[in-house]
Amino acid sequence: MANSRFQKVTGACALVALVVAQNAAAGPFTIKNISTTNDTETTVHIDGVAAEEFEIAYTDANGKARKTTVVTNGIGTRNVQVQAKTNTTITVTNLTQGGSSTVVASLFTPPSDIVVSAFTVDPRSELTFAGNTFALTGTFTTVDTMVDYDPASPTYGVEEGFVRDLSIEAIGSGGSVQFVLAGTPTYTLDLASVWGLEIPLGGLSIPRNMAFSGVLSYNSVSSPFDATFDGDVTFFADGSTGASGILALTTDFGPAAGTLAAAALPQIVALPEPATWLLLVPALTGLLSCRRRPPAHARSAH
Structure with a gap:
């Protein structure tokens, strides 16, 4: 797959629902089961016709425009992984019959x-x-x-x-x-x-x-x-x-x-934004308590 070093898995590391927008000119194919897989890569499931060629255009995690071309398998489906930057648009175009569909990527982007x-x-x-x-x-x-x-x-x-x-x-x-x-x-x-x-x-x-x-x-x-x-x-x-x-x-x-x-x-x-951390201290106490070492336990004789 083209640009495979810039596409991805996480992750790890997540199933996150994405917004799917079908264009009015969409061709005879659908995009479904779209999720953020393993925290760091979006899975685009193409359900079309066997041996059709598709172009997937997206913005990678470093902000660069990327494109990759895939061909559907013998039963007309393909799961394609793209490491798209969060909240950017992934456009899937049917190069064989025309039409396109878009999804909005969700990606693990620390420290946000x-x-x-x-x-x-x-x-x-x-x-x-x-x-x-x-x-x-x-x-x-x-x-x-x-x-x-x-x-x-x-x-x-x-x-x-x-x-x-x-x-x-x-x-x-x-x-x-x-x-x-x-x-x-x-x-x-x-x-x-x-x-x-x-x-x-x-x-x-x-x-x-x-x-x-x-x-x-x-x-x-x-x-x-x-x-x-x-x-x-x-x-x-x-x-x-x-x-x-x-x-x-x-x-x-x-x-x-x-x-x-x-x-x-x-x-x-x-x-949260740094300015809101102080407001969340009580709520974070439970989360952060897991980082504290538990009280010493007496070692009992066996």
């Missing part, structure tokens, strides 16, 4: 906004711990705070963020395990390898690995833990995001290992 992904854990996730197997349930949230759109930068394509609001419980015949994070775990995602690629039915995946620590409570007895998550984040054409991988923990009770899978519909959240 962040991307919040509230993940729900798949109940098939599980943890083997202290000789028992537990089903993992609950939620956690990732917040994307920065992404590098500059193709000349050594960190081009890198998205940064942190994890908050972890509320996961492991439940089984051996009892229950709760987790409290210590601090705010951070992560990076290298999106460059999938920017500009067409997202297949099964999604596009990139590695997501991170380390974190905290305190777990096993049947009301506490222990500190250190953990790693080694897996993938998967981006789908409808804007949803999945995360799956292997958990490994070390605790006073011995090691624990398991699998974690979760899904989210990321949302781009605008941040």
Whole structure:
């Protein structure tokens, strides 16, 4: 695909509804399922006739005018990723039969906004711990705070963020395990390898690995833990995001290992102007509290 280094995935990192305006002269095709995928790239789904040629014109994240040409597949559809600057117009023109349609792009543009992904854990996730197997349930949230759109930068394509609001419980015949994070775990995602690629039915995946620590409570007895998550984040054409991988923990009770899978519909959240921050301090207290280290927990004898 032309200009693939300037088009994209995020992200990460989001399904955001876009305004669709069909021109009066639109040809025999439609544009549907338009979303901001993985925070940083707009998915244009073209539903037309097989082997028709389309031109997609847009303004990239650096403000430059870009065009790419695609041909619909054997069943007349195409999912095209374009890294369009937020609030700019994407114009899709049918070069074969004439007519055009437009959409307005929504894009993660730090520091003006962040991307919040509230993940729900798949109940098939599980943890083997202290000789028992537990089903993992609950939620956690990732917040994307920065992404590098500059193709000349050594960190081009890198998205940064942190994890908050972890509320996961492991439940089984051996009892229950709760987790409290210590601090705010951070992560990076290298999106460059999938920017500009067409997202297949099964999604596009990139590695997501991170380390974190905290305190777990096993049947009301506490222990500190250190953990790693080694897996993938998967981006789908409808804007949803999945995360799956292997958990490994070390605790006073011995090691624990398991699998974690979760899904989210990321949302781009605008941040207020600097002048309004003071007015929002009470409302932000809850959000920022997740950055504070939890109180020390007494290490109980096993």
